Amino acid sequence: MAVYTEVGTEELSAFLDHYDLGELLSCKGIAEGVENSNFLIHTAAGHYILTLYEKRVDPADLPFFLALMEHLAGRGLICPLPVKTRAGTALGTLAGRPAAIVTFLDGMSVRQPAVTHCAEVGEALARLHLAGADFARQRANALSVAGWRPLAKRAGHRADTVAPGLAALIEEELAVVEASWPNGLPEGVIHADLFPDNVFFLGNRLSGLIDFYFACTDTLAYDIAVCLNAWCFEPDGSFNVTKGRALLQRYEAVRPLSEAERAALPLLCRGAALRFLLTRLVDWLNVPPGALVRPKNPIEYLKKLRFHRYASSARDYGLAA
Ligand SMILES: Nc1ncnc2c1ncn2[C@@H]1O[C@H](COP(=O)(O)OP(=O)(O)O)[C@@H](O)[C@H]1O
Ligand SMILES: N[C@@H](CCOP(=O)(O)O)C(=O)O
Numbered sequence: 001m002a003v004y005t006e007v008g009t010e011e012l013s014a015f016l017d018h019y020d021l022g023e024l025l026s027c028k029g030i031a032e033g034v035e036n037s038n039f040l041i042h043t044a045a046g047h048y049i050l051t052l053y054e055k056r057v058d059p060a061d062l063p064f065f066l067a068l069m070e071h072l073a074g075r076g077l078i079c080p081l082p083v084k085t086r087a088g089t090a091l092g093t094l095a096g097r098p099a100a101i102v103t104f105l106d107g108m109s110v111r112q113p114a115v116t117h118c119a120e121v122g123e124a125l126a127r128l129h130l131a132g133a134d135f136a137r138q139r140a141n142a143l144s145v146a147g148w149r150p151l152a153k154r155a156g157h158r159a160d161t162v163a164p165g166l167a168a169l170i171e172e173e174l175a176v177v178e179a180s181w182p183n184g185l186p187e188g189v190i191h192a193d194l195f196p197d198n199v200f201f202l203g204n205r206l207s208g209l210i211d212f213y214f215a216c217t218d219t220l221a222y223d224i225a226v227c228l229n230a231w232c233f234e235p236d237g238s239f240n241v242t243k244g245r246a247l248l249q250r251y252e253a254v255r256p257l258s259e260a261e262r263a264a265l266p267l268l269c270r271g272a273a274l275r276f277l278l279t280r281l282v283d284w285l286n287v288p289p290g291a292l293v294r295p296k297n298p299i300e301y302l303k304k305l306r307f308h309r310y311a312s313s314a315r316d317y318g319l320a321a
Contacts, residue, residue, distance in 0.1 A: 003029040004054045004288065005037045007095050012041070012050075015094045018085040019101065021045040032197060034296060035213060035281065040104070047104040048083060052097040053055055055288075059098045063138045064091045066100060069131070070191065075131035077124075078208040081103060103121070107207035111223050115246045117160055118208040118231045121199055122247035125191070125227055126254035129220050132189025141192065141216040145181045149174055149277040158285050161202065162298055170278070173305065177271045182219070182264040188265065190223035191215055195230040218302025221261040224251060225268035228317055229276065229304050235304035245318030262314040270308035277301035 013024050024042025030038040030049075037052040053062060066082045070090075073081045080102035084089035092099050100282035103307050110117050141147075152159075159166040190216040191198075200208040224247075232243040251257075287295055315321060 003039075004201045005035045005052045005095050005097050007037075007039065007050075007052070011095060014042065015092060015099070016041075016198075019083060020086060021048065021083070021101070029149060035210075041101070041243065045141040045161055048101045049080065049104055050094075050099065050101050051165070051249075052094060052099045053213075054097070057098075058142075061099055061108065061139055062091050062100070064137050067137055068135060068215055069102065069212055071135045071314050072128065072212075075126055076117075077131050078105065079212065080208075080210055093201050105200055105208035105210060108196045110201055113196050113198065113231050113236075113243070115240075116202075116204045117201065117206075118243040119197075121194065121203070121227055121244040122224075122250035123254055124199070124206050124209060124250055125194060125223060126251045128191060129188055129223070129255055135189050139216045141190075141193070141218040143214065143279065144218055144243075145177055145271060148177070148271075148274060149279055151282050155278070155281045159281055162281060162284060163302060166207075166281075166302065168299075169302075169305075170274070173270070173274050176244075177267070177274060180267060181271065182260070182267065185219045185221055185264060187257065187262055188219045188220050189215060189218060190220060190226075192218065192223060192226060194223065194227050220255075221231055221264060222256065222268050222272065224257075225265065225272040226247070226276075227300070228265075228269055229272050233307075237300075238302075239307050239317070240255060241316070241318045245320075248314075248317065248319050261280070264317060265314040265317055265319070266308060266311040268313065270305065273301050273305040273308055277305055277312070 012027055016024050025042040027039050027041045032038055036054045039050040041050045063303050069079050071077050071083055083101040084090050090100055157167050198211040227245055232240050234240050246250055277298050280296050280301060283295045284298050
């Protein structure tokens with residue numbers, strides 16, 4: 001459960017006084033997520049999500065995230081809408097942390113995505129990329145290729161306590177991606193963390209996207225690579241090419257890929273697996289004392305990375321020639 005910062009009822013009520021949301025009825029810490037502290041709040045006006053932004057979020061980036069959600073919602077994407085105070089601001093301070101309230105989305109995330117879920121997420125991702133095309137703000141991806149070596153340094157040789165030989169494998173992978181990371185592919189707003197826990201469904205229909213706190217301006221096809229990693233592997237570590245095909249076909253039905261994007265897919269997938277392996281590894285090795293959080297398993301991404309090391313073309317992910 002990710003609650004790093006506790007919030008007292010009195011301070012929350014005082015915070016809510018700035019909004020038109022009526023009286024606070026209840027507030028519960030949310031048992032999912034790893035990055036920020038999230039609470040489900042129930043007020044006289046309904047249900048909302050209160051987020052206190054923690055360690056990895058730079059407060060300077062918060063206006064980007066909040067404006068992006070507002071922009072995408074305005075373009076018809078179902079995502080949380082930041083709630084503004086009577087003074088018109090979406091960002092405040094609570095319990096010493098930057099804090100915001102967003103609208104509550106209906107639906108449930110899926111633990112074991114089926115082919116149909118992968119197809120839905122492919123389409124939603126393409127729609128997000130198109131809806132973000134005229135978003136005026138920019139945010140560099142701090143967790144793109146230049147950000148990976150510093151993460152590897154933080155883990156250092158302690159990586160080998162998680163899996164023997166892992167430190168050396170990471171070093172090898174960094175050398176490959178740093179030498180050949182593609183430049184010049186189409187860029188725009190990407191979600192960068194569109195994992196199954198950040199996508200809601202009602203039945204088999206996608207009902208909303210959440211957690212835009214890694215969103216940034218980067219290579220659009222890298223976002224597809226993140227999704228192929230997060231959605232299309234089976235629990236035994238094998239890649240399900242039927243899921244990959246479904247995700248890619250529905251993406252391409254909305255936004256066709258260029259030849260250069262297709263050719264870059266194996267390397268982008270390899271980089272995306274390394275990125276999540278590294279952040280998971282650092283989190284695994286550095287759980288803050290007393291935090292109510294279950295760190296995610298880095299080994300899952302080591303297995304995925306091993307698959308990508310042997311992938312030779314976009315066909316390995318289900319794209320037709
Ligand atoms: N707008 C929302 N509507 C409904 N539930 C939400 C919303 N935002 C977050 N949640 C719930 O909170 C959990 C954690 O949110 P998330 O943004 O993924 O946190 P973190 O950034 O800390 O990983 C989600 O899995 C979901 O259950
Ligand atoms: N999706 C990342 C971790 C970030 O967690 P989230 O709850 O904000 O999606 C991972 O699985 O490593």
